[in-house]
Amino acid sequence: MKEYILITGASSGIGYHMAIQLAEKDQNLILVARNEEKLKKVQTELMTLYNVTVHYIVKDLSVADNALELYNEIQQKNLLVSGLVNNAGVGTYGEFIETSLEEELKMIDLNISSLVVLNKLFAKDMVARKSGRIMNIASLMAFLPFPYYSVYSATKSFVLAFTETLAAELEGTGVVVTALCPGPIDTGFYNEEMLKANMMKTNKPVHPEVVAEAGVKLLLYGKGKKIVGSMNWFLSNIPRVMPDFLMMKIKKNLAKQA
Numbered sequence: 525m526k527e528y529i530l531i532t533g534a535s536s537g538i539g540y541h542m543a544i545q546l547a548e549k550d551q552n553l554i555l556v557a558r559n560e561e562k563l564k565k566v567q568t569e570l571m572t573l574y575n576v577t578v579h580y581i582v583k584d585l586s587v588a589d590n591a592l593e594l595y596n597e598i599q600q601k602n603l604l605v606s607g608l609v610n611n612a613g614v615g616t617y618g619e620f621i622e623t624s625l626e627e628e629l630k631m632i633d634l635n636i637s638s639l640v641v642l643n644k645l646f647a648k649d650m651v652a653r654k655s656g657r658i659m660n661i662a663s664l665m666a667f668l669p670f671p672y673y674s675v676y677s678a679t680k681s682f683v684l685a686f687t688e689t690l691a692a693e694l695e696g697t698g699v700v701v702t703a704l705c706p707g708p709i710d711t712g713f714y715n716e717e718m719l720k721a722n723m724m725k726t727n728k729p730v731h732p733e734v735v736a737e738a739g740v741k742l743l744l745y746g747k748g749k750k751i752v753g754s755m756n757w758f759l760s761n762i763p764r765v766m767p768d769f770l771m772m773k774i775k776k777n778l779a780k781q782a
Contacts, residue, residue: 526577529743530554530598530605532585532642533612535562537711538661541736542609542743547574549740554603555580556594556612579603585612586630588637595645607743608646608658610639610683615676628675635679643690647699654698659743660687664707664751667760671776684749691748702742703749706735707756 529546533539534555543553547570555578557563563580570578581597583590598605613635616623639660650656666684669677684703691701708729735752742750751757763771 525604526552527604527606528552528554528577528579529607529609530556530642530646531609531611532556532638534580535559535566537611537732538706538709538735538739539609539611540566541733542611542739543570543578545736545740547576547578549744550574550576551607552577553579554598554605556583556585558582558584585638586614586634588633588641591638591641592645595642605646605649606656608642608656609739609743610642610658610660612638613661613679615673617672617676619672620674623675631675632679635676636682639683640686643686643701647690647694647701650699651694651697656699657743658699658701659739660701660703661739662687662703662705662749664705664756664760666703666705667751668763668775670779671772672779688749700747702746704735704739704742704752705749705756705760706730706738706752707759709735 529551531539531543531546531553534543534553535557539555539557543555543566546553553570553576555563555566557580560580560582563582567578567580570576579601581594583594585591585594614631616627616631643658643660646656647658650658660683662684663680665673665677666680669681684705687701687703694701709732710729711732730753738750738752751760
């Protein structure tokens, strides 16, 4: 039976570049995003260039019930998912008391609730087959929660903790669960306000292709978590040696707009 790797948030950024790199490795794909026009374009591109089978499914995963719908639709199509990349995610920037509650609740549903649903359902199937790989996209902010990104930082801290504990539970089952932890990426994720923050001067965004390459290696061959980039690895370890109150002052200054 033909096997597929399912990628959420596949129409742009990391997800798009991972789709290209996996297609280059003869992996069949199921691509998920909200924009059907973009998904159809990516599907045509990959099937034409790499002669792989690519399905796409339009879903807005900021509604957690849609994650269950996605799983059920894949089952109805009788598609075997051997790999899952939970890449879809959003972030907001600003003072917590001023930012949109509606947007933040949708962010929690997308970054956490839908991710948990997809892990739960596909991991069960993979354990039953004694084979499968899941990669959840966390962030450097899972190690360094930043002011003005309070809810986003918390969602990514959840993703990392959830991934590491699930990986421990599934050890020995044949199912490998990993976490990719990138820093700033040059994608549409960052709005104008985010790009003006001081931290963008000290830790410049990298091209999503670079992050995708690390992600493909981790998904197919790796274990544990992967922090992308030596600078990000260094930054993630600073809290181990610096007092919390001082660390938070530094992060607050970095998160402010220049």
